[in-house]
Amino acid sequence: MGFVSAPLYLFSEFFIGKATEHLLGEGIKPEHLNDDRIGRALDSLSNQGLTPLFTNIAMLAHQRFNLSTKSLHLDSSSFSLEGSYEIESSDESSESIEGVKITYGYSKDHRPDLKQFMMDVICTGDGDVPLFVRIGDGNESDRAIFAQLIKQFKQEWNLDSIYVADSALGACGKYSTTGRAKLDYLSSKKHQNR
Secondary structure, three states, X not given: OOOOOOOHHHHHHHOOOXXXXXXXXXXXXXXXXXXXXXXXXXXXXXXXXXXXXXXXXHHHHHHHHOOOXXXXXXXXXXXXXXXXXXXXXXXXXXXXXXXXXXXXXXXXXXXXXXXXEEEEEEEEXXXXXXXXXXXXXXXXXXXXXXXXXXXXXXXXXXXXXXXXXXXXXXXXXXXXXXXOOOOEEEEOOOOOOO
């Protein structure tokens, strides 16, 4: 189903002609999958917290499919947003939805004119299966957060892996935020003009 930009009221049209009973369960028809039900489901998921739910599902997939975790890849993506939000904020340049600040930041999709949020993902090197997903503030820096994300990930997963990331991971210093746990990683070195 993935990331789509279609409005929620068109959600049921996506399933017309698809084998919804085979995909989602006996008795589930396209007309059952409407914007009201999806909205309630999204509200419920948001209230439960998406990162813990995603991690639990990923752990089950890891066990069932015996995914190789010899290497894990960490990266972030920015998601630009258009429009306005009915949220009161003391800072006109940012808005907060459920603790995530939608604001201007370094735009990886080259749209500095739009507010954004960030998504951090840790995937297996074996098939790029995501094991950890986190939504962050739009002005969040990879350098400031990557070591903390690995620390959080290592608390939830007991894996002996090599972490692969861009130069932001190498810029995190000696990983004092990860505690005494050993951390093997590969990272590119940032080139500097002198």
